Amino acid sequence: xxxxxxxxxxxxxxxxxxxxxxxxxxxxxxxxxxxxxxxxxxxxxxxxxxxxxxxxxxxxxxxxxxxxxxxxxxxxxxxxxxxxxxxxxxxxxxxxxxxxxxxxxxxxxxxxxxxxxxxxxxxxxxxxxxxxxxxxxxxxxxxxxxxxxxxxxxxxxxxxxxxxxxxxxxxxxxxxxxxxxxxxxxxxxxxxxxxxxxxxxxxxxxxxxxxxxxxxxxxxxxxxxxxxxxxxxxxx
Numbered sequence: 660x661x662x663x664x665x666x667x668x669x670x671x672x673x674x675x676x677x678x679x680x681x682x683x684x685x686x687x688x689x690x691x692x693x694x695x696x697x698x699x700x701x702x703x704x705x706x707x708x709x710x711x712x713x714x715x716x717x718x719x720x721x722x723x724x725x726x727x728x729x730x731x732x733x734x735x736x737x738x739x740x741x742x743x744x745x746x747x748x749x750x751x752x753x754x755x756x757x758x759x760x761x762x763x764x765x766x767x768x769x770x771x772x773x774x775x776x777x778x779x780x781x782x783x784x785x786x787x788x789x790x791x792x793x794x795x796x797x798x799x800x801x802x803x804x805x806x807x808x809x810x811x812x813x814x815x816x817x818x819x820x821x822x823x824x825x826x827x828x829x830x831x832x833x834x835x836x837x838x839x840x841x842x843x844x845x846x847x848x849x850x851x852x853x854x855x856x857x858x859x860x861x862x863x864x865x866x867x868x869x870x871x872x873x874x875x876x877x878x879x880x881x882x883x884x885x886x887x888x889x890x891x892x893x894x895x
Contacts, residue, residue: 685873685876686876686877689868690735691868692866694711695710695711699734700731703789706720707719707729717863718755718854720755720854720862720864721856727788727857728775728786730788731852732851733871740850741824742822742823743821744819744821744871746818746868747759747818749816749868750867752814753863756781757780758777758818760776760852761775761847762776772788773849775788777855779853780831782809782810783808783837785805815832816832817830818830827839846875
């Protein structure tokens with residue numbers, strides 16, 4: 660294996676310079692939250708605070724109204740997203756709801772306010788919000804297809820989401836939590852972390868790592884090289 664290492668590095672550098680990774684594998688991008696970089700994430704909202712600390716992404720929020728949602732939007736690989744797998748590790752919250760938001764702008768009078776499926780650590784919700792105010796109604800414009808269940812799990816070791824042409828699957832600590840299809844919700848336009856807080860207290864949330872992969876992702880060759888080389892080192 661040691662003699663092959665320079666050859667592997669050379670191959671990876673050639674593919675990175677030509678941008679041909681998509682020919683051999685799906686693009687993969689991971690954030691372990693060791694360094695905060697504005698080009699990776701964009702805050703939508705004014706009442707929440709997000710920071711990278713001790714290898715975690717941490718958020719705090721006190722809403723001005725009874726309940727509000729704010730979004731930290733994923734920006735590294737631009738949408739639309741047709742087919743992907745998303746994994747978050749060591750995710751949890753206290754006095755807040757926290758998780759992954761998958762959003763789309765629908766062709767109706769609220770088109771400037773995206774519709775989201777929220778995969779929170781404890782439950783799944785459907786909401787329309789812009790991040791600069793409260794929620795808006797979504798009925799009768801789009802009926803959500805998610806299971807209406809609260810699992811009472813504010814902390815998870817891992818959450819894994821699969822999306823393919825309107826088909827959603829959600830796994831929580833390896834257990835299938837949701838499997839549903841929304842034919843009018845493809846492709847996904849917005850991916851991000853969402854925090855839901857109230858005016859009663861300061862809610863806190865955290866997550867250890869974020870990984871996304873899929874054949875339709877447009878990730879820079881440099882990001883692909885870093886991810887592939889990290890995987891090769893683990894296999895040695």
